Amino acid sequence: MPLKADLSTEWHIIAANITDATMFLFPRKYTASTPPSENAVTNLHVFADASLKAYGAVAYLQQDQQPASLVISKSRAAPLKQITLPKLELMAAVLAARLSDFVRTSLNIDCTLYLWSDSQIVLHWIASQKKLKPFVDHRVREIRLVSSCWQYCPSADNPADLLTRGISAQQLASATIWQQSPSWLRLHDQWPTWDPSSEALLTQLQEELDDQPIDQVSAHSAHITPTGISQVMDIAKYSSLQRLLAVTAYVLCFTQHPNNTVGHLTPSELTMAKLKWVQAIQHEVFSEEITNLQSRSRNRLPLVRQLRLFLDDHELLRCGGRIHNAPLSELAKFPYLLPSKHHFTNLVILHTHVAQHHSGVNATLTMVRLQYWIPSGRQRIRSLLRTCVICRKKAGRPYPIPDPPPLVKCRVNAVHPFEVTGVDFTGALYVRSSDGERKVYVCLFTCAEISSKIDAVRQCYHLFGRRRGTAEFTVIYSINREPCQERRFIPKRAPWFGGFWERLIGLTKSALKKVLGRTHATLESLQILVTEVEAVLNNRPITYSSPDVDDPSPITPAHLLYGRTITTLPYHDVTADEIDDLTYGSESEVRRRAKAQTVVLSHFWSRWSKEYLTVLREFHHMTGNNVQTARVGDVVQIHDDTPRVQWRLGIIEQLNKGADGFVRSVQLRTSTGTTNRPIAKLYPLEITASETPSLNSDNDTSRETSIGCSETARPIRQSAKRGLIGVVSVAYITVLQPLHLTWLNG
Template sequence: MAKNQVAPIKGMTLPQLELMAAVLGAHLGRHLLDELELERVVYWSDSQIVIHWLSSEKQQNKFIKNRRKEINDLTGSKHWRYVPTHSNPADLQTRGISAKEFEDNTLWFHGPPWITQPQSWPVWKECDTTVLSAIENTETENCSETAKDKRMEPTSNVMDIVQIERFNSYQKLLRVTAYVIRFVDNLRKREDRNQGKLTAGELQRAANMWIRDIQHNIYSTELECLRSRTQHHLIRQLKLYIDPGNMLRCGGRINNAPIPTDAKFPLLLPGKHKFTHLLIQDTHQRNCHAGTGTVVTLLRQRVWIPAARQIVRSVLRKCVSCKKVSGKPYLAPAPPPLPKDRMLDSEPFSVTGVDFTGELHVKSANGRDKKVYICLFTCANTRAVHLEIVPDLTEESFLRAFRRFISRKSLPKIMMSDNATTFVSAAENIRRLSQSVAVTDTLCQAGTVWKFIPKRAPWYGGYWERLTGITKDCIKKVLGCTYM
């Protein structure tokens, strides 16, 4: 006889689902006892956590407590035994097997081979099993162990003796503090006084004293709540507890990980304290001025800083060495007002900017590859565009394109361009031409003035540079690699 049930929609952990399966099995066993009048029923489970919960008398949360009481009322905790996963027939029902495998499956029809031999039943030992438990359930034990430990550091405030505001180096702060502690210890001794260079243990003791005093000043409310066993949002969020050294540590779910204790249960440090900033700066410098992500990862191997990434980023932003190498240049000043020539309400192309685009590949009359260029004329007021194809970038080619432009669009009053050699020569020719007697009469009313933008300042001609880029993009998208 078998029975299964669909897992609830509400998210539950695997141990909780295993406990729900134990409840289902307990009801099924009670039904068989009542209907078949059996004398004894043995319950098997492959979840060591469930068996631990059923056999343990520790206070659990409400979910586990209610279901454990229900199972014990139906079966009793002494009738539950452990079965390895590979010998559990119920796994075939939950995991599923093919019909062909089901026909010849002896585990489902007859059970494991040792089921009829009680002396061969597997034995579960609680001491051989590691059970993950929530920090809330162990806070009472940790607090009691802390109260029993009398070998704590004195509760004197080291911040009243060493002024941390006078230090800008984490290592220097620890060394000065270690020398102060050694001096106090030597005053208490008459013989075997400690002298010589500082040891790693003394530096670690100084760091722990600083962390302990900072925690007792900043997190005094949380410490009182832990000692009085009252709830607090930070304690619940970070699963805080007091270690035997009278320091606040953060809990988690990696109790059994093969890593150091400081990494599993990091010390809590406030993000805005000077000591935390010095620790971040020292970690950053000792690791070759590493970035924000690396520094945060290294810090979390020992301490937990709320909003660590923002705090680390604000400290690293002040690093002078990093600023010299990867600092951003000075921001460009705010752009000035547009010149008066571009704000006139005049006819199109009265103020015209001119520029060349990049080369285009075309086929000549004899079928050979040839380079041509586009000369772009744009109105500074209406942004109208006139394009002319020129065979090269010489002065003669531009003057012919300029003649075609003024034949169709009239003569501009102001021409603007960069300081390219072609435009400079053309401007000289136009200026020389306009000085002749024959042309002076024609251009006396609408003479062309050629203006150049400052050298090495292409942003002054941004309105034609932008249109030049748009024109090149359109041509490339339409033609691609095709020859004209």
């Protein structure tokens, strides 16, 4: 479709101008042919200008009193969202600053930089030390990073003006100011001057500000000058509102009556001290709002409009509203305005929180708003209440625990049974005897919890070695210092660090409780029951039981010892012909069966690796939240099976990192010595060691346990249900009689 006649004519004019512009020639040398003198000074001049359609900048190099040379120019279209001309001039100034930095970096020359603009408002913004709007402040900061040496240039002598209003190729060819810059640029004494304090500029700047909506002003200016009582007292030295007001009241009484003795303070004196602090803080933080209210301008700041601020008879900022007729006190209907992040505000909130018996956020906020209005008050109160030590002692949370680490090699490699072994005891059971009731214990050789019955454990250990082999174990806890290669311990009160053997303890206890009930069996009956429990535990499937009869039978822990389930006969059915065969069981037959058994064992380990290890992934729950917050020197509460008010305090002295670099347990210093605990049982108080409260003198009655594998945290006990359940030996140990043992292989 052909263009319209007017558009076609305009396009041909643009094309002709582009063609003519390609014929322009510019000298490539920036300086004259004659070499410069030894004292020659090179100046870089960058001009900026803007219009409602575009803004740009142009740079010139000038040496001594020689004519300047054009270096580079840059222009941009104005934003689609219409903004005022002073802001466009400011954007042009930013472009000029960036262009000057680019030229100096590219040419790598030592030169003096001069930046020029024909906007007096922009020059005033750059030279101003007052608080500016965010839009202006951000760009002024960037300009000042390059240079603060800005000069005023009349619009008629600004070569950047050609970039913003659009000219033809013929006009550009005849514009000598574009190629050689203003004629007065070579003579410093002819440069234009500018008075930043002129009334015309201030009037123009005020009109520009009044025409635009005022942005939200920050409650904290960059430089706050203390006023009023803040010049006499340092509020940062006080941690209690009552003490601050009392000292302030004494100071006021002394200044008013220096010769009189000050006695007890009256409520009116404390109230006057409070109002003095409120007034001083408001004049420090909300000085612009107060000035805006005192002026006759109709344009109010956003905070003034939003909260309907007004000044009362004491020149205090108070908030309005629509509850004038409510049956409330005058202060509750028109509360004082306080800044959110100020130490006095913190003291008010904490004082109210303590007065309300450490109540929650809602109750504290309700009572604070009866006298004061705090912007973002709920968020501020919530953040302060997190630091309340008393509240953290009653409702604080423990340290977050990281995800479980990868399973250690001893749990996924094919090793000899009991090569990784530990010791664990269940609770006491009672059996009947001729002497009455006696205590017996279950000793589980698979984990690392130890009892105080040293003699019984020593005998049990020897008997275990006779039954399962006397080789040195890779990892075992031995109470009688028997030879072993490594001993490892889990932290106290952290059974999930040994989840897979703790799971076996639970299964053993559950089976015994269900069968025995309330009855007290004899030792012989209990030994028979233990043997049956042994068979049940070792025959439980640890892989999926398929409903298809053609699929292999599931793997059980008994396969680790015998290569078969305990309830299966070790040999196949022997026929009558084989019994009468004299060659049956010969050396060749034995070798053939031994070879077949090797194949069966190899097939078993292959199934164990593919069917069992891959299924463990279903029970490994990862959260991805591995933030480490425990630090040396933190004061913590130590979880115990007592009411929380009786929990002991401790200080973290050492962080115990695992193989993956995450901390799951720490060494603690308490009033009774040093101990260890998992971080899941520690509740931080968020106070430093220098503020440590006195530690109580409760005794540490926790047992220390040992681990047969590496220090592996198991926060979720269910994750051990399908963990590597090794072959287990369980023994009953009597305390009052000679040792009686019955073994469970589980």
